[in-house]
Amino acid sequence: MRDFSQDHSALALNTATLGHNLDGFGAGWSPEQIIDACAARGYGGITFWRRELGGREAEIGDKVRAAGLQVVGLCRTPFLIGPLALPSDQQIMDDFYLSIDQAAGLGTDVLTIVTGGPEPGTKGVLDSQKILADRVARAAAYAADRGVNLALEPLNPATAGNRTCLMTAADALNVCDTIGAPNVGMAVDVYHVWWDTTLADTLARRANGRILGYHLCDWLADTTDILLDRGMMGDGVADLRALRSAVEQAGYKGLCEVEIFSAGNWWKRDPNEVLDVIVDRYRTCC
Numbered sequence: 001m002r003d004f005s006q007d008h009s010a011l012a013l014n015t016a017t018l019g020h021n022l023d024g025f026g027a028g029w030s031p032e033q034i035i036d037a038c039a040a041r042g043y044g045g046i047t048f049w050r051r052e053l054g055g056r057e058a059e060i061g062d063k064v065r066a067a068g069l070q071v072v073g074l075c076r077t078p079f080l081i082g083p084l085a086l087p088s089d090q091q092i093m094d095d096f097y098l099s100i101d102q103a104a105g106l107g108t109d110v111l112t113i114v115t116g117g118p119e120p121g122t123k124g125v126l127d128s129q130k131i132l133a134d135r136v137a138r139a140a141a142y143a144a145d146r147g148v149n150l151a152l153e154p155l156n157p158a159t160a161g162n163r164t165c166l167m168t169a170a171d172a173l174n175v176c177d178t179i180g181a182p183n184v185g186m187a188v189d190v191y192h193v194w195w196d197t198t199l200a201d202t203l204a205r206r207a208n209g210r211i212l213g214y215h216l217c218d219w220l221a222d223t224t225d226i227l228l229d230r231g232m233m234g235d236g237v238a239d240l241r242a243l244r245s246a247v248e249q250a251g252y253k254g255l256c257e258v259e260i261f262s263a264g265n266w267w268k269r270d271p272n273e274v275l276d277v278i279v280d281r282y283r284t285c286c
Contacts, residue, residue, distance in 0.1 A: 001245050002253075004283055011282050012045035012072045013038050014215065014259035018274060019267035021049045021075070027271050031060045035067050037275055045070035045255045050102055057105030064107075071108040072255050073151070073213055074099070079116030080135045081128050083162050089135075096139050104146035110212050111143070112187055113152050117162040128165040133178040140181035151187040151212035152176065156195075158226045169193060169202045176210055185210035188247050189259065191217050191230055194238035200246035207250035214247050215259045216240070216286060228263040232277060234285035244286060256286065 002010065015034060019026025029037075031052055038046055046064055048071070053060060064071045078095040079085040086092045103111040113136065119128045136150060143150055152172040155164035166172045172186040188211055193199050203211070218236030223229045233240055244256070258278050260266055266274055 001241070001248055004286055006283070008042060008279055008282050009044045010255050011043050011279065012047060012070070012255040012257040013043055013275070013278070014047040014075065014257050015049055015052060016075070017258055017260040017262075017266065017278070018271050019263070020052055021261075022263075025263055025267045029271055031056075032063060034271075035063050035069065037272065039067040039069055041275055041279055043069060043275075043279075045072040045257075047071075047073040047075060047108075047257050047259075048106065049075045050099060053102060053106065057102050058107070061105070061107035070255065071106050072257055073110035073112055074103040074106055074108050076112040076114050077150075079114065079163075081119050081131050081165065082116030083120055085116045093135065093138065096135065097142060100139065100143045100146060100148050103148045109147055109149050110151050110187075111148050112213065113150055114155065115152065115164050115166055117160060118165055125160070125165040125167075125171075129171070129175055130178075132165060133175050136175070136184060137179045137181065140179060140184055144181070144183045149183045149185060149212050151185055153187040153189060154192055155189075156192045156226070168196055169199055170206070173202070173206045173210065185212040187211075187213035187215060188243075188252075189215035189217075190238050190240065190243055191215070191219060191259075194219050194243060199243070200249075203246050203250035209251045211247060211250055211252040212254075213257060214244070214252055214254065215257050216282070217258065217260045224264065228261050229265075230260045230262055232260060232262075232266060233258070233281040240286050256282070258282070
């Protein structure tokens with residue numbers, strides 16, 4: 001494992017940690033303010049959300065790189081299936097292609113996919129995984145031509161009713177195998193996989209360099225909201241070092257991206273405080 005105790009150059013911020021991915025939350029910092037604050041603290045990179053770009057993908061990406069940082073990724077594609085997805089296949093695919101164009105314009109090579117839940121009219125998740133695989137396969141070559149990798153993100157089973165049909169690393173890798181495209185892999189998010197006792201074995205046997213991102217946070221023992229009450233690293237029950245060991249042993253050497261949805265706590269704090277606490281917890285807990 002890499003030693004982060006004296007070096008946080010592999011630390012990245014997902015701007016959701018400052019509340020910018022949802023209306024009515026966060027301090028309202030501009031991308032430029034975020035870039036400057038992260039650069040001043042020695043962060044290695046930033047992941048943005050599409051809503052922040054405002055058609056300025058190239059400009060924002062250039063500012064990140066000029067500050068000495070990486071654009072680690074872009075969140076996210078539209079929901080590709082399920083009750084929260086757009087009404088038609090054409091609309092879903094059009095927005096999917098747009099998200100790929102935005103990632104390419106930003107200059108990042110990772111676009112995160114949060115799949116959406118079971119397709120209306122189906123039961124279980126297997127039929128939905130087939131629909132998901134078809135839609136991702138149809139966009140994979142388009143993404144590859146633009147230098148973009150597609151990262152399927154399995155989510156905690158508690159979100160499976162409407163937000164995901166992938167609950168485990170095995171689920172995500174099964175879909176990757178079905179698609180068979182070299183630019184389709186997975187993202188591993190602590191919040192969603194911390195509970196999975198099969199994770200290390202699955203990654204060791206099957207990941208084969210297909211981990212495209214690693215997301216940090218913690219699971220609070222007494223969480224009050226499945227979506228909006230994530231913990232800061234060290235405040236919860238996830239074994240962060242064991243999880244990172246499994247991810248790194250499976251070949252991942254990229255940046256570690258802090259992504260904390262916290263409407264009742266961290267989103268209410270001064271972003272400067274949040275960014276400082278992240279550095280400390282990254283060095284001591286992760």
